[in-house]
Amino acid sequence: MISKKLIVTNKFGVHARPAGMIVDITGKSKSEITIIFDGQKANAKSILNVMMLAIPPGSEVQFDIKGEDENEIMEQLEKLFNENFHEESY
Amino acid sequence: MKTSTKNRIKAKERIVLVGVPASPGYAMGLCHTVSTREVSITEENIPEERVATEEQYFLKILNTTTKEINQIKQVTVEKLGTEEARIFEAHLMILKDPTLVNGVLSLIQKEKKSAQWAVHFYVSSLIKQFESHTSALMKERSIDLKDLYHRLMDAFDDTGTVIIDESIKEGVILVAHELNPSTLISLNKDQVLAFATDSGGRTSHVSILARSMELPAVSGLKNVSALVRLGDNLIVDGTGGMIIINPNEADIKKYQEKLEVFKRQQRELFTMRQLEPITRDGKYVTLHANIELVSETDKVLDYGATGVGLYRSEFLFFRKGLPSFEEQVEAYSYILDNLAPHAVTIRTLDVGGDKLISEISLSNEANPFMGWRSIRVCLDHLELFRTQLKALLVANKKGNLRLLLPMISSMEELLSSKEQVKNVIHELEQEGFDCPKVELGVMIEVPAAVILADKLAKEVDFFSIGSNDLIQFTLAVDRTNEKISSMFQPHHPAVLNMIHKTVTAAHREGIPVSVCGEMASDPLSSLLLVGLGVDELSMTPWSIMECKKIIRSINFEEVREIARNVLKMNDTDTINAYLKKKYAQTIIDLGIFSYISNSDFCEISDSPLQQL
Structure with a gap:
């Protein structure tokens, strides 16, 4: 299993659209993927679970990935976070 | 939204309402009210043998709604590009989300509830969870789920989402308590000239969409949807953030002029790109x-x-x-x-x-x-x-x-x-x-x-x-x-x-x-x-x-003189009053939206409002 912390740097946090972009990546994977924010764990393949975490801008979130493509998926998530979900940064 | 007749204004009474300038521009036309129904669904327990039917019904509703959103997404891609359409991508994902699907199915299978009640109960509780967040940002985000909720409920009712009568040939002004992003995007721009809503702010998704669709809009009008009647005459001033119900002749003349100027300014702003940022004196x-x-x-x-x-x-x-x-x-x-x-x-x-x-x-x-x-x-x-x-x-x-x-x-x-x-x-x-x-x-x-x-x-x-x-x-x-x-x-x-x-x-x-x-x-x-x-x-x-437009309209020697005078002044209020007196009108005449939409404008807008 690999685990990494990423920072949410877009202006409005993880609302429906960014959550959808996360699930776009995680949904394709065969690995088990957990997103952890503020002590709460959620299934990162479910857009609703990700949205319900209500992650505000500036937060640190952790991804735990376990499976064959763990490195590849983590890389894609990192890229998405670094690109601010293609939104304005805060 | 219930509209009670006792709040209504007298027929053809002229009323000015001030709200939030959500999207700039002007429009005149007949009012078309849209009510977002207050859905009341009764809890219904079903016999065991109906479970399979209700399950099928739920899956069919998911399917219909998915198709509908796909269509809207397609239109959005064409009208506004792929980035703007991503929100509907998210809506589609929510519909496919196993948490939602299994949650609803289990209400049907285990609790023996009807499909409609199960969807109503499950999605409303998600919305409530969102609304209970302390952050205003997250509260505003519940609109996406509400949008889906209405869409699913509409599918149950089989009424579809066509809110504008196809037979309407002339452009109308849409008045609603609240508008959803997907309703807005499915509007035909030839039919809808502008909209006015009771709720919403400048940064809500609908306002942002309206600006990218170049559809004038005023939101935050509180009770406009209860005040107007179908067929009332309306003027929407999306730049100043106000509407006039049943305008008089003077209003109409004034806004016809404003509309002309606005259209000309829009064209100019674009041609501004090639021009140099030079003051009139070089x-x-x-x-x-x-x-x-x-x-x-x-x-x-x-x-x-x-x-x-x-x-x-x-x-x-x-x-x-x-x-x-x-x-x-x-x-x-x-x-x-x-x-x-x-x-x-x-x-x-x-x-x-x-x-x-x-x-x-x-x-x-x-x-x-x-x-x-x-x-x-x-x-x-x-x-x-x-x-x-x-x-x-x-x-x-x-x-x-x-x-x-x-x-x-x-x-x-x-x-x-x-x-x-x-x-x-x-x-x-x-x-x-x-x-x-x-x-x-x-x-x-x-x-x-x-x-x-x-x-x-x-x-x-x-x-x-x-x-x-x-x-x-x-x-x-x-x-x-x-x-x-x-x-x-x-x-x-x-x-x-x-x-x-x-x-x-x-x-x-x-x-x-x-x-x-x-x-x-x-x-x-x-x-x-x-x-x-x-x-x-x-x-x-x-x-x-x-900014280029402003620079091209001023004289450097004149603003230098103004700056010299300002440097001699002792307090902020005097300076602001002086600057406004010198330049506010110039800026309004230039139709600078960023200025008009900020709060300072309220003080200046008093005068045009009183003239009405």
Whole structure:
């Protein structure tokens, strides 16, 4: 299993659209993927679970990935976070 | 939304309502009310043998709704592009989400509820969870789920989502309690001229969509949907944020003129891109763009800027793990190469204060804005600083880099930083790398730098005033503190004198001064800055065309005179009143939306309102 912390740097946090972009990546994977924010764990393949975490801008979130493509998926998530979900940064 | 008849106005009574200017523009037409139904669904228990039927029904509803959203998504892609359509991508994902599907199915299977009640119960409870969040941002986000909720309920009712009668030939003005993004996007623009709603604000998704669809809109009107009747005459003033129900002839004439002017201005604004930012008496004011992301590079020239006045490099660093030397070279090269020969100002790492990065452990400080931040962090982490400098210098293949040092508060800091730049250049030359020229500048954002400006000016090629920090430090006002945020006054005489002193010191040494904070894009402030002798204004790309328009309408000698007068004034209120008296009308006549939509406008708009 690999685990990494990423920072949410877009202006409005993880609302429906960014959550959808996360699930776009995680949904394709065969690995088990957990997103952890503020002590709460959620299934990162479910857009609703990700949205319900209500992650505000500036937060640190952790991804735990376990499976064959763990490195590849983590890389894609990192890229998405670094690109601010293609939104304005805060 | 229930509309009770007793609230209604008398037939053809003229009423003016003021709300939030959600999307600029004007429209006149007949009112078309849309009610978002108050859905009341009764809890229904079903016999065992109906479970399978209800399950099938639910899956069918999911299917219908998915198809519908796919259609809307398609239209959005065509009308507004793929980025705007992503919201519907998210809606589609929610419909497929196993949490939702299994949650509803289990209510049907285990609790023996009807499909409609199960969906109603499950989705409403999700909405409630969202609304219980303390953050206003998250509360506003529940609109996406509400949108889906209504869509699913509509599918159960089999009424579809066609809210505008196909037979309506003339353009109408839509009035509703609340509008959903998907309703808005499915509107036919030939049929709907504008809309007005009871709820919503400037930053809600619907308002943003309306602006990108160029559909005039006023929101936050509180009870408009209860007041109007189908077929009332309406004027929507999306620029001023008001509507007139049953306007009289004078109103109609006045707004016909406004509409003409507005259309002409829209066309002009676009042609403005090719024109030079020159005052009527021939003074050239450089207009640069502020960018935060490498991907914004294309916008710079598209919006008519002639270079970058501020690229905040720290956004490369907001991530886990510092960007490597190679990654930095790649990012900087992209901007520098694509914009050459235009100047690109890149500010070295400015962390701390309100921006934290995970790699450099920044402890919780009592006063982060006055703490270990920016150039102070860089000079304590020379490896980090030198890697960035080296990447910048290597990327500067075409010699259009302007290197900007933030938060300089002493000569020592400047000289140590310059020493580092010199060393890195020397190292690169030793490696056989040819370093083209690079301009070096400092941010003037700490009062100490203003006081030392005449000395600093001898050591650098340009100054860049960071107005937000300079105001904050000069006035000792943290604008994020609500109790005192009204004391954050860009036109405070102390601030203006600071700027004046900086410009004087710079020009004595023959170097230019740029302003790259929010002040540069505020229409009244930008005039004053030009008058104070500021050579360059740098702002978000979409403010550039408006600013160019202002500059082309003024006389440099006149704004200089105004700045001289302002410098003699003792207090902010007098200065603001004077500036408004001199230029507010000019700006309104130019149709500058950013000005009209900000709160200051209310004071000015009193007069046109009273004329009605």
